[in-house]
Amino acid sequence: MTASTTQQIILTGDRPTGPLHLGHFVGSLRNRVAYQHDYRQYIMLADAQALTDNMEDTGKVHRNVVEVALDYLAVGIDPAKSTIFIQSQVPELAELTFYYLNLVTVARLERNPTVKEEIRLRGFERDIPAGFLTYPASQAADITAFKAHVVPVGEDQIPMIEQANEIVRRFNRLAGRDILVECKALVPEIGRLPGTDGKAKMSKSLGNTINLGASEAEIRAAVKMVYTDPLHLRVEDPGHLEGNVAFLYLDAFDPDKAALAEMKAHYVRGGLGDSVVKKRLDLVLQELLAPIRARREEFAKDRGQVMQMLKEGTMVARETAAKTLDEVRAALGLSYF
Amino acid sequence: MTASTTQQIILTGDRPTGPLHLGHFVGSLRNRVAYQHDYRQYIMLADAQALTDNMEDTGKVHRNVVEVALDYLAVGIDPAKSTIFIQSQVPELAELTFYYLNLVTVARLERNPTVKEEIRLRGFERDIPAGFLTYPASQAADITAFKAHVVPVGEDQIPMIEQANEIVRRFNRLAGRDILVECKALVPEIGRLPGTDGKAKMSKSLGNTINLGASEAEIRAAVKMVYTDPLHLRVEDPGHLEGNVAFLYLDAFDPDKAALAEMKAHYVRGGLGDSVVKKRLDLVLQELLAPIRARREEFAKDRGQVMQMLKEGTMVARETAAKTLDEVRAALGLSYF
Numbered sequence: 001m002t003a004s005t006t007q008q009i010i011l012t013g014d015r016p017t018g019p020l021h022l023g024h025f026v027g028s029l030r031n032r033v034a035y036q037h038d039y040r041q042y043i044m045l046a047d048a049q050a051l052t053d054n055m056e057d058t059g060k061v062h063r064n065v066v067e068v069a070l071d072y073l074a075v076g077i078d079p080a081k082s083t084i085f086i087q088s089q090v091p092e093l094a095e096l097t098f099y100y101l102n103l104v105t106v107a108r109l110e111r112n113p114t115v116k117e118e119i120r121l122r123g124f125e126r127d128i129p130a131g132f133l134t135y136p137a138s139q140a141a142d143i144t145a146f147k148a149h150v151v152p153v154g155e156d157q158i159p160m161i162e163q164a165n166e167i168v169r170r171f172n173r174l175a176g177r178d179i180l181v182e183c184k185a186l187v188p189e190i191g192r193l194p195g196t197d198g199k200a201k202m203s204k205s206l207g208n209t210i211n212l213g214a215s216e217a218e219i220r221a222a223v224k225m226v227y228t229d230p231l232h233l234r235v236e237d238p239g240h241l242e243g244n245v246a247f248l249y250l251d252a253f254d255p256d257k258a259a260l261a262e263m264k265a266h267y268v269r270g271g272l273g274d275s276v277v278k279k280r281l282d283l284v285l286q287e288l289l290a291p292i293r294a295r296r297e298e299f300a301k302d303r304g305q306v307m308q309m310l311k312e313g314t315m316v317a318r319e320t321a322a323k324t325l326d327e328v329r330a331a332l333g334l335s336y337f
Numbered sequence: 338m339t340a341s342t343t344q345q346i347i348l349t350g351d352r353p354t355g356p357l358h359l360g361h362f363v364g365s366l367r368n369r370v371a372y373q374h375d376y377r378q379y380i381m382l383a384d385a386q387a388l389t390d391n392m393e394d395t396g397k398v399h400r401n402v403v404e405v406a407l408d409y410l411a412v413g414i415d416p417a418k419s420t421i422f423i424q425s426q427v428p429e430l431a432e433l434t435f436y437y438l439n440l441v442t443v444a445r446l447e448r449n450p451t452v453k454e455e456i457r458l459r460g461f462e463r464d465i466p467a468g469f470l471t472y473p474a475s476q477a478a479d480i481t482a483f484k485a486h487v488v489p490v491g492e493d494q495i496p497m498i499e500q501a502n503e504i505v506r507r508f509n510r511l512a513g514r515d516i517l518v519e520c521k522a523l524v525p526e527i528g529r530l531p532g533t534d535g536k537a538k539m540s541k542s543l544g545n546t547i548n549l550g551a552s553e554a555e556i557r558a559a560v561k562m563v564y565t566d567p568l569h570l571r572v573e574d575p576g577h578l579e580g581n582v583a584f585l586y587l588d589a590f591d592p593d594k595a596a597l598a599e600m601k602a603h604y605v606r607g608g609l610g611d612s613v614v615k616k617r618l619d620l621v622l623q624e625l626l627a628p629i630r631a632r633r634e635e636f637a638k639d640r641g642q643v644m645q646m647l648k649e650g651t652m653v654a655r656e657t658a659a660k661t662l663d664e665v666r667a668a669l670g671l672s673y674f
Contacts, residue, residue: 047671048435048436048671051436051439051669052438052439055439055440055511055669056511058511058668058669058670058671059670061670062670062671062673065673086673088666088671089671089673089674091428091429091431091432092428094428094431094432094434094435094436095428095431095432097431097435098385098431098434098435098468098475099385099388099431099468101389101466101467101468101471102388102389102392102466102467102468102469103392103466104466104467105464105465105466105467106465106466106467106470107464107465109467127442127444128442128443128444129438129439129440129441129442129443130438130439130441130442130443130446130470130471130474131435131436131438131439132439133443133467134438134467134471137467138435174392174393174395307673307674310673310674311673311674314674329425331395332388332392332395333395333396333398333399334384334385334395334399334425334426336399336402336423336426336644336647336648337426337644337647337648337651
C-alpha cells in the first residue's frame with residue numbers, strides 16, 4: 001500500500017481550558033464531523049499543552065477535559081470513527097518532544113510568527129516559560145506521532161505546520177530514510193467567527209462567546225447583546241452589513257440562504273429593525289443548539305462512560321505513537337535491549 | 338522514617354561520548370566507588386543528554402554506552418551496590434523534563450552561567466539547539482526523579498544544581514506540598530586533572546587524555562609527552578612545580594607521599610632530571626591502571642552480560658522514576674483513569 005491508496009490521517013484537537021463555543025463549531029467541530037467519514041481522525045485533548053500557560057491553575061485544565069469531550073460527543077463526533085485521546089496520557093508525545101528539541105534552534109523558535117504573536121498576546125515578554133517557547137516541538141511530536149498527513153488549522157497557525165515539517169525533514173535526513181511524514185495545513189473556508197461584541201475572535205476570556213451547551217435563556221440573552229450596526233438608529237435608516245455580527249452569524253448558520261439574502265437587502269435599504277434580524281438569529285441558533293444541548297445533557301449523565309471512551313481512545317493513540325517512537329529511537333541509536 | 342534517618346541518595350553519571358580517562362577517575366569515578374557504600378547511588382549513562390550536541394553522530398553515543406559501563410565496572414563500581422542505568426530507557430525522565438519546561442523561563446535558562454559557558458565552548462551562538470538551552474530542565478528531571486539529596490559536580494556545574502532546586506521549589510509551591518526534594522552539590526576536593534599537555538582540562542577532543550583502558554605502551558607514550566617545566570633545560574637547573582603535570586599527576590596518584598615530597602624538593606633545588614620523575618610517574622600509573630585494564634578486559638569478554646546488568650539497573654531506575662512521575666502528574670491534575 002502507498003500513501004495515496006491508504007486512508008489519509010488527520011490530527012486535530014483542543015486545549016481543554018473551557019467549554020467549546022460557536023467559534024469552535026464553525027472553525028473546527030463541524031468539519032471534524034465530516035472528516036471522520038473520509039479520514040482516519042485523531043482528536044487530541046491537549047491538556048499537557050494547556051499547562052504551558054496554566055501552571056497556576058492546573059485544576060481548570062483537568063476539569064475541562066471531560067467537558068470538552070462532552071462537547072465533542074454533543075456535536076456528533078463519533079468515538080467509533082474518530083480516536084479521541086488525552087495528550088498527557090500518551091507519554092510517547094513528551095518523549096518525542098524531548099528529542100525534537102535537538103532538531104530546532106532557539107533562534108528558529110523565536111522567529112516563529114505564531115509563537116511571537118502568542119507571546120505578545122499573553123504578555124509574557126522575556127518571562128516566557130520555556131515550555132511555551134518550545135511548544136512547536138511538542139506540536140511536531142503530536143503531529144508526527146500519528147504520521148498525520150493533514151492538520152486543520154487557522155491561517156495564523158500555518159507557521160507551526162511549517163516548523164513541524166522542518167523537523168520532519170531534518171529528522172529524516174539524519175535517519176537516512178523517511179520515517180516521519182510531512183503534513184499539510186488544512187485551512188477551513190470559514191475560519192473564524194467574531195465574538196458577540198464584534199471583536200474579531202470569539203473567546204472565553206473576552207466574555208463574548210455562545211457556548212455549545214448554552215441554555216435557551218443564555219442564547220436569547222447573548223443574541224440580544226449581539227453587535228449589529230451602531231449607525232442603524234431608526235428602523236427606517238439604511239443598515240450596514242460589514243462587521244454586523246447578527247448577519248455574520250446568520251451567514252454561518254441560517255440554512256435558508258434565499259430568505260437571508262432578502263433580509264440583508266431589506267436591511268441595507270432601510271425599514272428592517274435589528275429586533276427582527278435578532279429574532280431570526282435567535283430562532284436559528286436555538287434550532288442549531290437545541291439538539292446539541294440535548295445530546296450533551298444525555299452524555300453528561302454518565303461521565304464515567306465518557307472517561308471510559310477517552311481511556312479506550314487513549315490506548316489506541318498510545319499504540320500508534322509508541323510505534324513511531326520506536327522507529328525514532330532506533331534511528332537515533334537509542335535501542336539497546 | 339525521616340530523611341535524616343534514611344539513606345541519602347546520590348545521582349551521578351556521564352555522557353557516553355568516549356572512553357573515560359584519568360580525569361574522570363580523579364574527578365568522579367574514584368569517589369563513586371567510595372559513595373556506593375554509604376549512599377543509595379544511581380549512575381546514569383546520559384545518552385539522551387549527549388544527543389543535544391551529537392545529533393549528527395548518534396552512533397558514537399550508542400557505541401559508548403557499553404564502553405563507559407565497562408569503565409565503571411573496571412574501576413570497581415559494583416552493580417549490586419550502585420544502580421547503573423541508561424537515561425533514554427527511562428522515558429519518565431523525558432516526561433518530567435516536558436513538565437519542568439513550564440517551570441522555568443527562557444530568560445532564566447539564558448542566564449544560567451554553565452549553559453552560557455558551554456554554548457560559548459561549543460560555538461553555538463544563536464544556533465543553539467533548543468534541547469541544549471533547555472538541558473537544565475532535563476537535568477532537574479534526572480535529579481528529582483530519584484529524589485537525589487546529593488549530586489557530585491564540578492564547581493562549574495553548581496548553577497545547574499541551583500536551577501534544579503528552583504524548579505523543585507516552584508513545583509512544590511504549586512503542588513502545595515513537598516513532592517520533590519532539593520539537592521546539594523558535592524564538589525570533590527580534587528576537582529580536575531589537567532591534560533597531559535598542561536591544558537586545564539583533560540579532554541578527548543584535545544587529545545590530552547590517558548584512558549582507563551590504555552595499554553602499557555599507551556601509558557608509557559603518554560607519560561613521555563607529559564608537560565613538565567619548560568625552563569628546566571638541564572638536570573642541574575632548579576625545576577618548577579607549578580603547572581608541572583608530571584608532579585600534579587604524582588600528587589593525585591602516588592601512594593608514597595613521603596618519597597614524593599622528597600622528590601619534589603630535589604627537583605626544585607636542581608639536580609633531578611625529568612626522566613626520573615617520569616619514570617616514577619610511569620610506574621605509578623602502570624600500577625594504578627594495570628588492574629583496571631585487566632578487569633575491563635575480563636568484563637569486555639561478555640558484553641551481553643554487561644548489557645544485561647544495564648537492563649536490570651534500568652528497570653530499577655524506571656520503577657523509582659515512575660513513582661515520582663506519578664506524584665508529579667497527580668499534582669498537576671494529569672491523572673484521569
